[in-house]
Amino acid sequence: MRDFSYVRANSLDAARQAAALPGAMLLAGGTTLIDLAKCGVAEPETLVDIAHLKGLDRIEVNERGATIGALARMSHVADHADIKSRFPAVSEALWQAASAQIRNMATIGGNLMQRTRCPYFRDPANFPACNKRQPGSGCSAIGGVTRGHAVLGISDACIAMYPGDLAVALVAFDAIVHLGERHIPVDDFFLLPGTTPDREHAIEPGEMITGIEIPGSASARRSTYLKIRDRQSYEFAAASAAVGIEFEPDGRTIRDLRVALGGVATKPWRARAVENALKGKVLEPDTVRAASLLAVEGSVDHGANHYKVELAPRVVARAIRKLGETA
Numbered sequence: 001m002r003d004f005s006y007v008r009a010n011s012l013d014a015a016r017q018a019a020a021l022p023g024a025m026l027l028a029g030g031t032t033l034i035d036l037a038k039c040g041v042a043e044p045e046t047l048v049d050i051a052h053l054k055g056l057d058r059i060e061v062n063e064r065g066a067t068i069g070a071l072a073r074m075s076h077v078a079d080h081a082d083i084k085s086r087f088p089a090v091s092e093a094l095w096q097a098a099s100a101q102i103r104n105m106a107t108i109g110g111n112l113m114q115r116t117r118c119p120y121f122r123d124p125a126n127f128p129a130c131n132k133r134q135p136g137s138g139c140s141a142i143g144g145v146t147r148g149h150a151v152l153g154i155s156d157a158c159i160a161m162y163p164g165d166l167a168v169a170l171v172a173f174d175a176i177v178h179l180g181e182r183h184i185p186v187d188d189f190f191l192l193p194g195t196t197p198d199r200e201h202a203i204e205p206g207e208m209i210t211g212i213e214i215p216g217s218a219s220a221r222r223s224t225y226l227k228i229r230d231r232q233s234y235e236f237a238a239a240s241a242a243v244g245i246e247f248e249p250d251g252r253t254i255r256d257l258r259v260a261l262g263g264v265a266t267k268p269w270r271a272r273a274v275e276n277a278l279k280g281k282v283l284e285p286d287t288v289r290a291a292s293l294l295a296v297e298g299s300v301d302h303g304a305n306h307y308k309v310e311l312a313p314r315v316v317a318r319a320i321r322k323l324g325e326t327a
């Protein structure tokens, strides 16, 4: 870890100005940035500490939806009574992320900006080839060990999986990322790797996440986040699904359905084909099973991660069935 200077920002404008300087990086909870600096992936010249900025940790929920400040802690959002009742998938996604200690420190903005857990990306000393770290250097994962890598949204340049949980729930419910005055849908905030895997987010120098907005809906209210992982806690997803459902008054016909996948794609992955196949249909096990297979339409695996192609549709189907049982 190399030397860096430290700036404690005392206003939003000061934070943005400092963050626009070459080599500057924002520091919020520090739970992942410090790790990245230690392993030589992040080499900030200046750390701009935003953790003490006032007013960015608010959580407001009303009939229209929720607005969550970028500095709200994961644990506070997960445990907020109105988030739990109106956006259960958001609360559950946060509860199943990381550990209690990390959730108490980590912020919502930092959570969205977390980087891939691709082991080659995180080991520059032994694996210099990584297009995400060093554009044009190649990809050590392709042809290497790929058990944790993505099967959706990949490119010839990068197959790294987006590891976060919260963003999966946010994509399902059309959340919007606030970058100060500029607001963009969360689905557009995360970029596919294409030929430029080093560019992961639609954020410009001098911009920072100030908050997120989640529109309220009946499907968000009846929602869940199901996460399958190698061990039951403190582990990233092998495959996960955020699902929300709204039924017609008969309690069986699907009026609205939201499905997004985690653990299997290079960004939080909205599965619109599953949604479209089931809207207007009566919730029956065979129909749900067949539609859930559409979740991995277009997937490409690299051998060791083939299990994700089978696992993801099962996770989707199980989450939909679970919500049906509570109808």
Ligand SMILES: Cc1cc2nc3c(=O)[nH]c(=O)nc-3n(C[C@H](O)[C@H](O)[C@H](O)COP(=O)(O)OP(=O)(O)OC[C@H]3O[C@@H](n4cnc5c(N)ncnc54)[C@H](O)[C@@H]3O)c2cc1C
Pocket: 025, 026, 027, 028, 029, 030, 031, 032, 033, 034, 035, 070, 074, 096, 097, 098, 099, 102, 105, 106, 107, 108, 109, 110, 111, 112, 113, 114, 163, 164, 165, 166, 207, 208, 209, 210, 234, 235, 236, 237
């Ligand atoms: C062992 C371990 C297990 C984990 N398991 C999970 C898991 O299962 N699921 C999951 O979702 N996450 C998991 N995480 C990731 C964890 O959720 C993140 O470390 C945390 O959310 C990051 O938040 P932070 O505030 O500490 O960010 P920091 O470490 O402070 O910053 C992270 C990045 O975001 C940038 N940043 C911070 N705030 C802003 C902002 N407002 N605007 C723009 N950029 C900003 C920083 O510059 C940095 O690049 C795990 C982490 C660890 C270490």
Ligand code: SF4
Pocket: 116, 118, 119, 120, 121, 129, 130, 131, 132, 133, 138, 139, 140, 141, 142, 157, 158, 159, 160, 197
């Ligand atoms: S998958 Fe992406 S992050 Fe991992 S080594 Fe290849 S280019 Fe780097």
